[in-house]
Each structure stands twice: as C-alpha cells, then as structure tokens.
Amino acid sequence: TFGVALSAQAQTPDLSEPPAIDGDVVGDHGSVTIRMGIGLAETSPQYLSSQYFADILEERSEGRITVNIFPNSQLGDDVQMMEMLQTGTLDMSYPSSSPATTYVEELAVFDLPFLLPTRDAAVAVMNSDVAQGMLDAFDGTGIKALAFSENGYRQLSNSARAVESPEDVAGMDVGGLTIRTMENPVHLSIWQTLGANPTPMAFGELFSAMEQGVVDGQENPWSTILTSNFHEVQDYGSETRHVYTPFIMMMSERTWDRMDPEYQELVQDAARQSAAYEIQLSTEYDDWAREQLEERGMQITRLDDEQIAAFQEAVQPVYDEWAPRIGEDLIEQIQGIVEESMND
Ligand code: TK8
Numbered sequence: 001t002f003g004v005a006l007s008a009q010a011q012t013p014d015l016s017e018p019p020a021i022d023g024d025v026v027g028d029h030g031s032v033t034i035r036m037g038i039g040l041a042e043t044s045p046q047y048l049s050s051q052y053f054a055d056i057l058e059e060r061s062e063g064r065i066t067v068n069i070f071p072n073s074q075l076g077d078d079v080q081m082m083e084m085l086q087t088g089t090l091d092m093s094y095p096s097s098s099p100a101t102t103y104v105e106e107l108a109v110f111d112l113p114f115l116l117p118t119r120d121a122a123v124a125v126m127n128s129d130v131a132q133g134m135l136d137a138f139d140g141t142g143i144k145a146l147a148f149s150e151n152g153y154r155q156l157s158n159s160a161r162a163v164e165s166p167e168d169v170a171g172m173d174v175g176g177l178t179i180r181t182m183e184n185p186v187h188l189s190i191w192q193t194l195g196a197n198p199t200p201m202a203f204g205e206l207f208s209a210m211e212q213g214v215v216d217g218q219e220n221p222w223s224t225i226l227t228s229n230f231h232e233v234q235d236y237g238s239e240t241r242h243v244y245t246p247f248i249m250m251m252s253e254r255t256w257d258r259m260d261p262e263y264q265e266l267v268q269d270a271a272r273q274s275a276a277y278e279i280q281l282s283t284e285y286d287d288w289a290r291e292q293l294e295e296r297g298m299q300i301t302r303l304d305d306e307q308i309a310a311f312q313e314a315v316q317p318v319y320d321e322w323a324p325r326i327g328e329d330l331i332e333q334i335q336g337i338v339e340e341s342m343n344d
Contacts, residue, residue, distance in 0.1 A: 013288040018052040029260035036092035037075035041227040049278030056270040077202035086142030088254035098184035111186035116244040124341035144256040146271035149278040151245040157234040158217025166314040170195025222289035237300040
C-alpha cells in the first residue's frame, strides 16, 4: 500500500490503485537489495510508481529482492545519479530524458518544443520501436535503460509577472526573465530564442535559487511544481505545454549484470508495468495539480490556441538549429508516429 506522509496527504488526489500484482514467483537466486534514487517527492507519481515497482519485485521474489527508494534528490540530481549508476555506487535512478542526451543524443528529439501535441501521441512515441531503440543505445554506457514513463507537459512558472506571450518572457522594456533550465542544450536554446536568460541548474538546487531570487522562474509539469512546493516561491504560472518530457527508469549495468537472468526478466517486466502505471498517475495528477496550485494562490494563465501558436512560431528557430543536429529522418519518423496516433 502507498503510505504517503500525512502532511503530504493534501497533495495527493484519490489516485487509481495500481493493477494487482500477478505473475509467477521466480526461482531463488539469492537476495538482492536495490538502492534507487529519484528526484521528486513522496507524493509524486514518480515515487508512487517506484513503490509499485518495489512491491512487484518483493512479491514475485518472495521478499528476496527489496528496493530502497531515496526521494527528493537526496542522493543527488539526475546528472549525478546517472554517473553513480555508471560507477556502480547506486543501483537505480529515474531521471528525465533531457539530461540523458549526453549518453544517447537522439533523446534530444523529446526536447523539441511542441513536438508531441497530445498525451496519446507522446505515449505512442515512447512505445515505438525507434524510442525503444534509444533505450537499447544505452548499452555499454554503464547504464541499463529499462522503460520510458511520463514526467509530462512542461509549464512555465515565475515570480516576476504574468506571461501570456513570448514578449512577456522577453520583457521588452524590463529585460528577459531568468529561467532555470535542465542541463540540456535544446532547452537552453528554447529560452534564449524566447528572449529569456536561461540558466542550467540541477533540480535539487532549484527551490532555493527561486527563493533567493537567483532565478525568476523555471518550467516543469504542474504535479512537479505542486509536489516540490514551488508555488511557495512562484506567483505566476502559464500553461505553455511547450515540451513533453519522458522519465527513463534506469539500472546500473553492474547491478544488472550481477543478477540471474530470471531476476533480470522480472526487473524488466516490473519496470514496464510500473512505467505504465506512472503514466496513468501522471495523467490523473496533471489537471488536479493545476487546480491545487490555483487554490494555493498561484495565478495561472491559460493560453488559447492563438497564444500557443505565437509561442510555436517564436521557437521555430530551435528546429532550424537542432533538426540537422538531431537528425531530420528521426524527427520525420517521430512526426509520422504522432500523425498516426492523431488519426486513430
Ligand atoms: C527530477 C527531474 C525533474 C526535471 C527537471 O529528478 O530537472 O526539471 O523535470 O523532474 O528529472
């Protein structure tokens, strides 16, 4: 069961319970303890689905495989934890795809703004052979990439002013917003193109940077903004949905290689099942989190199609710069999957 701290209770909608754990009990191949570091809080879909992952492993190994989850970036941020997987000082992590482009460059396709217009399209892309091929491309880096799930649609927040247009980001007379970005060159390009002053920064440092005014704002899905209490230091939100970011569930290759093939198959199955559950939770959380943020005083600007179109037009130079570097063929493949999913 998912005990969430009472104080956090108010931050958790009545979410769907995870699917019942079915599947055979695996053979006895010894005891395995997995240390898993994640970036988000215990109330996040990322944590709740990681707990489900742990429950599947524990139940189907009769307690021989246990997973200890360390949330809130307490073991480090996405970049640091991926390095810890490579050296084997951490067994699992769950970063966004964006900082992982240093290992698999093709992942940067997910950072192209407005590429994935609907969640159905995003899920179709993550489940596609070309995306699964990106997970396979981690082989040999020291990281075993197990499954994609949903970080979600990124929304802009800031402490300076309401934003409903690219001009509001650039602040024609008062200067551009300073925006923290993930450590990813396409995100830097997006906010530079919009006239902001982007600053790459680890997620774990972001709250205090906003509290001290080092940055005006950041961009993350509503559920992350809520569960990380960003509304305490951010007065304005804008429903830009400018990028859909996946999470990638990862294991150290050293941990993976030490496990019996039957345990490896169980870990792979559990990763896929918990990733599917995470996408369901993240979907349920999204609108509810935005309402909670408004109740907690955040002034959220909803953008109409025309205002979104103005942002899409303003960031076109990002495609001009990055399409050749990411690969026109890959982008066309992804756009083909998007169109197919929209026609279903
Ligand atoms: C959490 C991060 C976070 C990401 C970011 O580990 O860095 O802004 O969106 O969710 O992966």
